[in-house]
Amino acid sequence: DAKTTQPPSMDCAEGRAANLPCNHSTISGNEYVYWYRQIHSQGPQYIIHGLKNNETNEMASLIITEDRKSSTLILPHATLRDTAVYYCIGGSNYKLTFGKGTLLTVNP
């Protein structure tokens, strides 16, 4: 699985876009980029995943650079309920390897 690097913490104002970066320079051509989040005392929740193209769903957008060495998760209008640890994972979904993630704090 690709090693990923994320900032340990970020802040965002409520209602603004939250842009969470992730570096995955060792990702191979067939490995997907996954994003999950974990709200305190709950299990991780799937957000989005992609291979090469940018992806959007009802929760977020995923922007993957052309060289696939980094990506950005965008929460377009962050709310207080989006406060969580966000994990960027590169690799096989058969065995997701979680790092420490980014603690996103959405402030009122």
Next chain:
Amino acid sequence: DTGVSQDPRHKITKRGQNVTFRCDPISEHNRLYWYRQTLGQGPEFLTYFQNEAQLEKSRLLSDRFSAERPKGSFSTLEIQRTEQGDSAMYLCASRSAYGSLTNEKLFFGSGTQLSVL
């Protein structure tokens, strides 16, 4: 919505005791995973089942840890002779039978929080 269910939600035990946790995956999911999470860390993969077959168990932390999924539905994770270092959140996840292995999302339960005194 019948998501992934884990029981118990919390377990307190004394060092040296055996504990067993149960996971009920989403009904149509044939793939089931166990993870462990300690404070401040991301979840750590332990083992994986496809139906009743345990396809990887190399990450089980020691021979005190074992997992079963006898009928391909619910699964149990047992820890024998618990140690204080086993204190952690134990998470179960499942995924759909369909789709390629690298293009499907996992659904996690809320976990079992184990405290070993």
